[in-house]
Amino acid sequence: MNAIFTDASFQNMINVANKYGVSTNAVTDLTQRLMSSNGSMAQFNIPELGGGGQWMQGGMTMVGDMFNNNLKYLVDGLCMDLSNLIQQGAIQYKPLPKTENGQGVFSGNWWGDLGFPNSTGSQNDTSYAIFNNIHRLAIKQNGNVTIFDTLDHNIGGVGQQQGGNYSVSFTSQYGNVDLNALPIISGGNKQQQAPVQNNEIQNNIVEAPIAPIMEAPIQPLENNNNNINNAAFEEDIFIKIEKLAGLKDKGILSVEEFENKKSDLLNRL
Incomplete structure (x- = not known):
């Protein structure tokens, strides 16, 4: 599929290119890689950015020239700025055009x-x-x-x-x-709603009222949200470690680099 960015999105990408002194084509290519993951990661092969490389939100940046720290900082800065714009909705594709067939107008x-x-x-x-x-x-x-x-x-x-x-x-x-x-x-089952309670009125028949049952106090919502966020954060850390392990197995990361990255991630828990 050929996707075209909106005019406002393209202007934002030009601003990022000018900020880091790289070409608009390089930023456009990098943005397309980021869009497929909603800005969370990108795997690319862009000559202007050192050839093949990978970036992951949370601190992992790999470039073809592994010891070129300036290139790493450049790629990380580009990806961070573009990722923020994507997640804020400031970079979007144009809606796909509609086509016509014998049964009326429909999207492609x-x-x-x-x-x-x-x-x-x-x-x-x-x-x-x-x-x-x-x-x-x-x-x-x-x-x-x-x-x-x-x-x-x-x-x-x-x-x-x-x-x-x-x-x-x-x-x-x-x-x-x-x-x-x-x-x-x-589409689907549009009746997907909360389950009907047994004591609701059905078919004009009202069941006898049931004495209320005392329930345990409900925990504050803030604590529940904290538990959910902590669990999601921990799961994200372990997913990243698994991906790093895969890169190590493929020879992209050395054992030492893998251990250093893993240690950094585990220290965040």
Whole structure:
């Protein structure tokens, strides 16, 4: 798919290029790599930036010239600025044009007129498209398309799921995303709501009232949020360590570099 940035987005990218003294083409290429992960990581091969390299939000920067610290600082600065702009919605693709067929007007992709996704993919009979900038997730399974409202989830990971309604699973800054808890915008089972309580009025029959049950005090919401955030932060640290281990196994990182990075990440816990 050929994606075109909005005029405002392109101007923001030019400003970043001028700030670091690199070409607009290099920044555009780097931005496209970052867009696929909503600004969380990028794997690139840009001659102006030393050839092949990788950047991950949280402190990992690798370039072709491993001992060129100035190049590392340049790549890290570029990626940090572009990542912030992407996550703030200041860099976006233009909506895809609509086409016409014999049955009326429709968008050129199976997810409709949501625009250009941050990332797409498929596993088995399920396809997905993630739109973090507009808080949407589209899933196509057996020809049926369901659009979810992802609320405040920033989806950054996709995996294979055993069981459940779909063969794919998603993770965000809060950990695993429960699709059953997300509102459905269109398609699928639009009746997905909170379960009906047994003591509600059904078929004009009112059940006898039940004496209230004293429950344990509810913990303050702030503490619950802290627990969730801490768990998500710890999970993110271990995911990064696993990725570093994979890079070590491939020979991209030396054992010493891997141990240093792992130690830095573990010290954040």
